[in-house]
Amino acid sequence: MASSFPSFEKTIQFLWLCFISNLLDLAHADPPYSVCSNNSNYSANSTFQNNLEILMSSIRSNASVSKLYYTSTGNDLDRIYAQYMCINYITHDSCSTCITAASQDIMQVCPGDKEAVVWEELCQLRYSNQSFLGHLDVSGNIAKDNQKDVENPEQFGLVVNETLSDLTKQVAFNASANMYATRQAAFTNTETLYALMQCSTDLSPDDCNTCLRVAMENISSCCDASRGGRVLSRSCYLRYELYAFYEGANESSKSPVPGKSSRRKTWIIIILTAAAAVLVVVILGSLIYYHAMRNGIKKWKKQNTRLDRNCHGIGHPNNNDFQLQNFQRDGLNDGESAFMDLESIYAATGNFSDSNLLGQGGFGPVYKVNEIHLLDFQARKCKLRSIEKI
Known part of the structure; x- marks a missing residue:
C-alpha cells in the first residue's frame, strides 16, 4: 500500500503541469x-x-458613435494618422469596448513605434506617421486557422472558394452593401458554412476586391484543411467557420458568438482562476492525506513491533525467568491488565488453598500465586491482542 504513494504523488504533479501548459x-x-x-x-x-x-x-471617444473612423493630429514630422474599423454586425457599445482595449494594447505591444496595427477579436486599430487613407495595404497580413480539421478538405475547399468568390463581388461592387456582407452555404446535410467579409470604406471598389482576393490566397496557403479561418489585413477582413460566429445567422443552435470580447475574456479568467484554485486544494488535500496515512502506518508498525517484542517468549518452556520475560503492561490498557478472570485466580492460588495463604490485609486475605499460572494468563492476553491486531 505504501509503495503506491510515490506514483500517486507523481500523477498529481503531472496533472498540475498539464493544467499550467x-x-x-x-x-x-x-x-x-x-x-x-x-x-x-x-x-x-x-x-x-x-x-x-x-x-x-x-x-x-468616437468609437461609441461610429464603427469606422479616420483622424489625424500634429504638424510636419510629428503628424500622426489613425483609423479604426469594427466588424459591422456588432453594436456601438461593443465597438467602443473593443477600441478602448485596442488603444491600450497597441501602446503596450508596440512601444515607441511610429507605425503599428493591432487586431482584437471584433475590431482593428492602426496609426502611422504617413498618411494611408484611401491606400490599399496588404503587407503583413495575418492568417489564422481553426485548430480543428474538416473531414473532407477537398469538398470543403470547393465550397469555401465558391462562397468567398461570390461574397467578394458583393462586398466590393455592390454599393448598397457598404463593403460588408455575410453569406451561408450548405456543406453537408448537417453542416453549414458561414462567411463574412468587410473592407475599409475609404478604399475604391477595385482595391477592396484586390484586398479580399489576396486574403483568399492567404487562406488557401494556411487553412485548406481547417474547419475555419480568418485573415487580418490593414485594409480588409475575412472569416469563415462551420458555425454561426456572427449575429444575424439563422442557425438554431449556433456556437457562442464572440460578441463582447472583454466579457468573454473576463469569464475565461474567472473559470481558469476557479479551476486553478480547486486543483490547488485537491493537491494539498491529497498530500496531507498521503503524509497522514504514511505516519499512521509507521506508528501502527511501531506499536505492533513493540507488542510482539513484549510478548515474545512468555510461557516458553525454556524461559522460566519471570523477570526476563518483561512482564509489564506495555500494549495493554489499565482495564485489561488490572483484572484476571476467576478461573485463572483459582488456578494460580490452588483454589484459595490455606497452604498459599500469606496473611490478612486491609481488603481481605492475601494468597501466594503460582508463577506458571500467572505466565499462562499473560501469554493468553498477548495471544488475544495478536488476534485483535489481525
Whole structure:
C-alpha cells in the first residue's frame, strides 16, 4: 500500500503541469494580434508621443458613435494618422469596448513605434506617421486557422472558394452593401458554412476586391484543411467557420458568438482562476492525506513491533525467568491488565488453598500465586491482542 504513494504523488504533479501548459497555450492564442514597424521610433515624452496620446483619446471617444473612423493630429514630422474599423454586425457599445482595449494594447505591444496595427477579436486599430487613407495595404497580413480539421478538405475547399468568390463581388461592387456582407452555404446535410467579409470604406471598389482576393490566397496557403479561418489585413477582413460566429445567422443552435470580447475574456479568467484554485486544494488535500496515512502506518508498525517484542517468549518452556520475560503492561490498557478472570485466580492460588495463604490485609486475605499460572494468563492476553491486531 505504501509503495503506491510515490506514483500517486507523481500523477498529481503531472496533472498540475498539464493544467499550467494548457493555460499558457490558451493565453498565447488569444488576441490581440499585432504588427509593429520596429524601424521608426519616437522618444519618450516627445511631441510625437503627446500627439499619439491625444489621438488615442479622440479615437476612444468616437468609437461609441461610429464603427469606422479616420483622424489625424500634429504638424510636419510629428503628424500622426489613425483609423479604426469594427466588424459591422456588432453594436456601438461593443465597438467602443473593443477600441478602448485596442488603444491600450497597441501602446503596450508596440512601444515607441511610429507605425503599428493591432487586431482584437471584433475590431482593428492602426496609426502611422504617413498618411494611408484611401491606400490599399496588404503587407503583413495575418492568417489564422481553426485548430480543428474538416473531414473532407477537398469538398470543403470547393465550397469555401465558391462562397468567398461570390461574397467578394458583393462586398466590393455592390454599393448598397457598404463593403460588408455575410453569406451561408450548405456543406453537408448537417453542416453549414458561414462567411463574412468587410473592407475599409475609404478604399475604391477595385482595391477592396484586390484586398479580399489576396486574403483568399492567404487562406488557401494556411487553412485548406481547417474547419475555419480568418485573415487580418490593414485594409480588409475575412472569416469563415462551420458555425454561426456572427449575429444575424439563422442557425438554431449556433456556437457562442464572440460578441463582447472583454466579457468573454473576463469569464475565461474567472473559470481558469476557479479551476486553478480547486486543483490547488485537491493537491494539498491529497498530500496531507498521503503524509497522514504514511505516519499512521509507521506508528501502527511501531506499536505492533513493540507488542510482539513484549510478548515474545512468555510461557516458553525454556524461559522460566519471570523477570526476563518483561512482564509489564506495555500494549495493554489499565482495564485489561488490572483484572484476571476467576478461573485463572483459582488456578494460580490452588483454589484459595490455606497452604498459599500469606496473611490478612486491609481488603481481605492475601494468597501466594503460582508463577506458571500467572505466565499462562499473560501469554493468553498477548495471544488475544495478536488476534485483535489481525
